[in-house]
Amino acid sequence: MYPTKYHKAASIDDAVAALTSGESTKILAGGQTLLATMKQHLAAPSDLVDVRKINGLSGVSVKGNTLAIGAATIHADVAGNADVRRLCPALASLAGGIGDPAVRHMGTIGGSIANNDPAADYPAGLLALGASIVTNKRQIAADDFFTGLFTTALEEDEIITAVHVTAPARAAYAKFRQPASLFALVGVCVAQGAGGTRVAVTGAGDDGVFRHAGLEAALSANWSTDAMNAVAVQSEDLMSDLHASAEYRANLIKVLAKRAVAAAS
Ligand SMILES: Cc1cc2nc3c(=O)[nH]c(=O)nc-3n(C[C@H](O)[C@H](O)[C@H](O)COP(=O)(O)OP(=O)(O)OC[C@H]3O[C@@H](n4cnc5c(N)ncnc54)[C@H](O)[C@@H]3O)c2cc1C
Structure with a gap:
C-alpha cells in the first residue's frame, strides 16, 4: 500500500489550491474509474481532491434552450432530470444506459x-x-476536447465545472453493449442542430471517439435511414480485440447509425 491524502474541496479555488500543492494530486469524483485504477496500482496519486460537494458543481440549470450540467452531476440525475428529458431526450437516454444502477448513482x-x-x-x-x-x-x-485514447485537452490544473448542451432539432444515441463491461462495444450518436448534422462514434475508433464524415454528408443531404445505404464504413482505423473485429465494428456503426436516425425521426 501507499499513503494518499484525502481533501474535501469546498470551492473550485480550494480544489485548484489542493491540485497544485500536492506531489501528484488527482481530482476525485465518483471514483468509478480512479479508485479501481488505484487498487490495481495503475495510479498512485499522493493526494485526492474530492470535488463532489463543491457548491454548484452538481445539478442542471437552463438558459434559453441550453442546458448547463454541473461536472459532478451523476448519470442517474442527468437521466432523470426533467429539463434534460425535455430539451435533449437523447442525452437523458444515453445517461440512463450507462453501466448499472450503482455506476449511475x-x-x-x-x-x-x-x-x-x-x-x-x-x-x-x-x-x-x-x-x-x-x-x-x-x-x-467538444471537437477540441477529446484528443485521443484516455486523453483530453485538459491541463494539469484544470477542472471541468460544467457541460453546456444546446437543444438539438433532433438527436438519438444507439448503443450495442459489451455485456461484461456494460460499456459500448460500439455506440453512435446522431444529431441535427445549430452545428449541422453530426454523427459521432464511440467504442470503435483506434484513437477513441470520432465523427464520421461519410455518414454526416449522407444525412445532411437526406435525413433518412436509406441515405446511409451507399456509405462505406471502412474498418482500417477501427479497433479489433477479443470482443469484436474491426470489420464487425464497421458493420455495427452503420446498423447503429440507422437505429439512431430511426429513433430520432
Ligand atoms: C462496472 C462499470 C460499468 C461502467 N459502464 C459504463 C458504460 O456503460 N458507459 C460509460 O460511458 N461509462 C461506464 N462506466 C464508467 C462510469 O460511467 C464513470 O463515469 C467513469 O468511470 C468515471 O467515473 P467517475 O465519474 O466516478 O470519476 P473518477 O473515477 O472519480 O474520475 C475519473 C477521472 O476523471 C478525473 N476527473 C473527475 N472529475 C473531474 C473534473 N470535474 N474535472 C477534471 N477531471 C476530473 C479524475 O481525476 C480521474 O482522472 C462504467 C464504470 C464501471 C465501474
Missing part, C-alpha cells in the same frame, strides 16, 4: 469525459451534440 459526467475511455458513452453524445466543456479556465468545444 456514483459516476459523474465530468469524471466520464475527463477519463475519455474509448468505449464511454458521453464522449459520442457530446461530440454529436456539439457540446462545450466549461472548466475553471475556459470553454472548450
Whole structure:
C-alpha cells in the first residue's frame, strides 16, 4: 500500500489550491474509474481532491434552450432530470444506459469525459451534440476536447465545472453493449442542430471517439435511414480485440447509425 491524502474541496479555488500543492494530486469524483485504477496500482496519486460537494458543481440549470450540467452531476440525475428529458431526450437516454444502477448513482459526467475511455458513452453524445466543456479556465468545444485514447485537452490544473448542451432539432444515441463491461462495444450518436448534422462514434475508433464524415454528408443531404445505404464504413482505423473485429465494428456503426436516425425521426 501507499499513503494518499484525502481533501474535501469546498470551492473550485480550494480544489485548484489542493491540485497544485500536492506531489501528484488527482481530482476525485465518483471514483468509478480512479479508485479501481488505484487498487490495481495503475495510479498512485499522493493526494485526492474530492470535488463532489463543491457548491454548484452538481445539478442542471437552463438558459434559453441550453442546458448547463454541473461536472459532478451523476448519470442517474442527468437521466432523470426533467429539463434534460425535455430539451435533449437523447442525452437523458444515453445517461440512463450507462453501466448499472450503482455506476449511475456514483459516476459523474465530468469524471466520464475527463477519463475519455474509448468505449464511454458521453464522449459520442457530446461530440454529436456539439457540446462545450466549461472548466475553471475556459470553454472548450467538444471537437477540441477529446484528443485521443484516455486523453483530453485538459491541463494539469484544470477542472471541468460544467457541460453546456444546446437543444438539438433532433438527436438519438444507439448503443450495442459489451455485456461484461456494460460499456459500448460500439455506440453512435446522431444529431441535427445549430452545428449541422453530426454523427459521432464511440467504442470503435483506434484513437477513441470520432465523427464520421461519410455518414454526416449522407444525412445532411437526406435525413433518412436509406441515405446511409451507399456509405462505406471502412474498418482500417477501427479497433479489433477479443470482443469484436474491426470489420464487425464497421458493420455495427452503420446498423447503429440507422437505429439512431430511426429513433430520432
Ligand atoms: C462496472 C462499470 C460499468 C461502467 N459502464 C459504463 C458504460 O456503460 N458507459 C460509460 O460511458 N461509462 C461506464 N462506466 C464508467 C462510469 O460511467 C464513470 O463515469 C467513469 O468511470 C468515471 O467515473 P467517475 O465519474 O466516478 O470519476 P473518477 O473515477 O472519480 O474520475 C475519473 C477521472 O476523471 C478525473 N476527473 C473527475 N472529475 C473531474 C473534473 N470535474 N474535472 C477534471 N477531471 C476530473 C479524475 O481525476 C480521474 O482522472 C462504467 C464504470 C464501471 C465501474
